[in-house]
Amino acid sequence: MTTKQQKIGTGFGAHSTADDVLAGIDLTGTTALITGGYSGIGLETTRALAHAGAQVVVPARRPSLAATVLRGIPGAETHALDLADLESIRSFSERFLETGRTLDLLINNAGVMAWPETRVGPDGWEAHFALNHLGHFALTHRLRPALSPNGSRVVTVASSGHFLSEIRWDDLHFRTGYDRWLAYAQSKTANALFALHLDSLGPDNGIRSFAVHPGSILTPLQRHIPREDWHAQGWTTEDGSPAAGFKTPQQGAATTVWAATSPLLDNARRGGAYCQDCDLAEPATSDDMLVGGTKPWATNPAAAARLWELSSELTGLNTF
Numbered sequence: 055m056t057t058k059q060q061k062i063g064t065g066f067g068a069h070s071t072a073d074d075v076l077a078g079i080d081l082t083g084t085t086a087l088i089t090g091g092y093s094g095i096g097l098e099t100t101r102a103l104a105h106a107g108a109q110v111v112v113p114a115r116r117p118s119l120a121a122t123v124l125r126g127i128p129g130a131e132t133h134a135l136d137l138a139d140l141e142s143i144r145s146f147s148e149r150f151l152e153t154g155r156t157l158d159l160l161i162n163n164a165g166v167m168a169w170p171e172t173r174v175g176p177d178g179w180e181a182h183f184a185l186n187h188l189g190h191f192a193l194t195h196r197l198r199p200a201l202s203p204n205g206s207r208v209v210t211v212a213s214s215g216h217f218l219s220e221i222r223w224d225d226l227h228f229r230t231g232y233d234r235w236l237a238y239a240q241s242k243t244a245n246a247l248f249a250l251h252l253d254s255l256g257p258d259n260g261i262r263s264f265a266v267h268p269g270s271i272l273t274p275l276q277r278h279i280p281r282e283d284w285h286a287q288g289w290t291t292e293d294g295s296p297a298a299g300f301k302t303p304q305q306g307a308a309t310t311v312w313a314a315t316s317p318l319l320d321n322a323r324r325g326g327a328y329c330q331d332c333d334l335a336e337p338a339t340s341d342d343m344l345v346g347g348t349k350p351w352a353t354n355p356a357a358a359a360r361l362w363e364l365s366s367e368l369t370g371l372n373t374f
């Protein structure tokens with residue numbers, strides 16, 4: 055089934071915060087797992103979900119830093135996980151499954167952007183594709199037994215960065231012509247396609263899946279771009295404050311928690327949708343990433359199925 059990318063009118067928008075979206079929602083008894091939930095948008099997502107009563111599991115590449123950051127957020131806990139390492143994903147997942155807990159919300163949020171060319175794993179996978187997409191693909195498959203057939207949601211944080219590249223079918227790992235922005239873009243198209251295909255498997259397993267563009271937010275994500283280049287990128291004003299149209303991290307977390315909890319998304323016709331500003335995104339009418347929307351290659355079910363198969367071959371996993 056193809057999801058219609060059309061606004062539904064939710065009462066929330068670009069300025070809503072995660073706490074606005076969760077006002078009046080009690081998540082007591084709910085378990086959420088959020089990758090990268092100790093920095094930037096992910097940290098605000100953790101805060102908001104925990105504040106609403108959820109138990110929040112935060113697997114972390116740097117667990118001692120995560121423990122420090124999360125101290126003082128009741129209900130948040132951290133464990134070691136490196137999404138660039140399939141073995142780390144396996145061992146984290148096995149430990150989680152041993153606890154017998156159900157995962158109501160899986161939020162695939164961690165990500166890296168604009169890295170210099172970096173290779174990971176024995177086969178020298180390109181790092182953005184490996185970590186942002188294949189790592190979350192593997193994690194979701196490994197955690198499959200903990201997802202409930204009674205409506206677990208999987209939210210994958212994509213980006214309007216997807217505007218710059220569809221999937222490079224002939225050269226997924228940039229064996230030639232590496233470009234840091236195209237590498238990020240491909241991985242974000244992959245995030246959107248992953249969400250789309252996962253949801254299409256839903257009628258049998260009861261899992262709803264969504265992709266989210268959080269908006270543009272200054273966070274440690276931009277750590278590989280020198281500060282002096284931020285203004286040229288259009289991210290900051292002359293005095294260094296966030297440019298017009300940028301969101302706060304609390305606003306950036308709003309669409310994730312909306313996609314994770316909104317009853318409006320129980321409707322199967324909306325499954326697999328790409329969301330932004332706490333609503334379904336519409337097809338992009340320009341190349342302006344601040345305005346956002348979806349490019350056709352990020353909502354194409356045939357591409358989503360093809361990527362799923364390729365990802366399954368690369369990771370050796372297909373538990374759905």
Ligand SMILES: NC(=O)c1ccc[n+]([C@@H]2O[C@H](COP(=O)([O-])OP(=O)(O)OC[C@H]3O[C@@H](n4cnc5c(N)ncnc54)[C@H](OP(=O)(O)O)[C@@H]3O)[C@@H](O)[C@H]2O)c1
Pocket residue numbers: 089090091092093094095096113114115116135136137138163164165166167185211212213214215267268269270271272273274275276
């Ligand atoms: N900020 C924006 O404007 C924007 C716009 C569109 C989409 N997004 C998306 O939003 C998501 C969150 O980004 P953010 O802005 O909040 O960035 P951030 O503050 O840098 O957070 C990213 C998180 O991912 C974690 N991470 C990185 N590599 C990892 C690995 N190998 N294993 C496990 N965790 C790893 C980071 O941990 P360490 O700190 O330990 O590396 C960090 O906690 C990303 O998927 C990003 O693509 C952001």
